[in-house]
Amino acid sequence: MIQLEAINHSFRIGQKGKERIVPVLHNVNLNVRRGDIVAIVGRSGSGKSTLLNLISGYIRPTEGEITVSGRKVSRLTEGEWADFRLGNFGFIFQSFQLIPSMTAYANVELPLILKGMGEVERRVQTLSILKKVGLEEYAGHYPSELSGGQQQRVSIARALVVNPPIILADEPTGSLDSENEESLLTFIKELNRESGITFLIITHDDRVASIADHTITLKDGVIA
Ligand SMILES: Nc1ncnc2c1ncn2[C@@H]1O[C@H](COP(=O)(O)OP(=O)(O)OP(=O)(O)O)[C@@H](O)[C@H]1O
Numbered sequence: 001m002i003q004l005e006a007i008n009h010s011f012r013i014g015q016k017g018k019e020r021i022v023p024v025l026h027n028v029n030l031n032v033r034r035g036d037i038v039a040i041v042g043r044s045g046s047g048k049s050t051l052l053n054l055i056s057g058y059i060r061p062t063e064g065e066i067t068v069s070g071r072k073v074s075r076l077t078e079g080e081w082a083d084f085r086l087g088n089f090g091f092i093f094q095s096f097q098l099i100p101s102m103t104a105y106a107n108v109e110l111p112l113i114l115k116g117m118g119e120v121e122r123r124v125q126t127l128s129i130l131k132k133v134g135l136e137e138y139a140g141h142y143p144s145e146l147s148g149g150q151q152q153r154v155s156i157a158r159a160l161v162v163n164p165p166i167i168l169a170d171e172p173t174g175s176l177d178s179e180n181e182e183s184l185l186t187f188i189k190e191l192n193r194e195s196g197i198t199f200l201i202i203t204h205d206d207r208v209a210s211i212a213d214h215t216i217t218l219k220d221g222v223i224a
Contacts, residue, residue: 001166001198002032002055007064009050009221024050025221028064034165037192037199039209042218048202051218052168055200056089057081069165086115090159090167094174096151098143098158104130105139108157115162129157133187149180156187167191169201173208185211 009025024047032038040048053059054066057073066074069088076084091097098107105126112122130136133153143151152172159167172188173181189211191197201208209215217224 001034001036001069002030002200003065003067004028004030004051004055005065005067007054007061007066009047009054009059009062023221025054025061028221028223030216030223032198032200034198035192035196036214037188037201037212039212039215040200040202040218041204041209041215042224046218047221048218049170052170052200052202056091056168057085086111086162088164088166090162090164092152092155092159092167092169092172094171096143096148096155096175098151098154100143103140103142104135104146104154104157107143107154108161111158111162125161129161130154132160133157147180148175148177149183152176152180152184156184160191164197166198166200169199171202171204173203173205181205181207 007025007028008023010021010023012019013022014020028051040051042048050059054061055068057076061074064074065072071084073081073084099110102110108129109122109126112125117125127136127139130139133156135150135153135157138146138150143154146154152175173184176184185208188199192199201212203209
């Protein structure tokens with residue numbers, strides 16, 4: 001489902017003429033199979049977010065090849081990436097990243113508008129996914145009118161609404177109390193089992209890593 005072959009990545013920092021190269025990932029090889037839940041763990045600065053940003057095309061690898069759903073993505077243009085991302089990935093973040101001026105409904109509907117779906121179909125799909133996460137009665141609420149757990153469920157609905165085969169999650173339980181964390185983990189397991197969605201989850205939390213089929217530990221940019 002996701003393959004990384006001999007990935008090296010460095011950032012170039014500083015002003016022109018005084019640039020410095022910061023190597024971050026070294027010879028990373030990774031094979032995530034369809035339907036896997038994979039946890040990526042490692043200390044702060046070990047390169048976890050860089051790895052996720054490479055897989056989702058927000059940065060390009062300095063060297064190496066990335067294949068997602070059978071497509072070699074390392075050579076996609078920006079425009080091709082935008083379409084590819086919408087069709088292949090849902091994203092979940094620690095800070096939810098909902099748009100504060102939009103209702104739960106409008107936040108979830110947004111990816112469908114970007115996909116160019118018609119209004120009637122959008123309405124059916126948005127309401128059905130809000131129901132799936134147990135929030136149909138909160139469709140008209142703004143993020144500030146929802147609890148942290150509810151906001152995270154809206155963000156999951158937004159990730160799921162386009163039926164992505166892969167969900168990329170960066171510390172998805174980082175802002176949740178233990179009760180909401182448990183219910184999110186149960187939901188992730190359920191989605192994985194029933195819909196076969198592949199999950200790649202960055203986490204510091206052993207409880208999150210415990211639901212994973214495989215755990216990858218990054219140490220100073222190398223898979224340990
Ligand atoms: N855009 C960038 N420009 C320069 N250096 C960067 C950039 N992004 C990340 N880095 C550096 O790459 C290294 C790895 O960062 P990354 O964010 O991938 O680590 P992480 O394991 O996700 O850390 P954390 O758990 O704290 O989020 C760090 O040393 C960081 O300073």
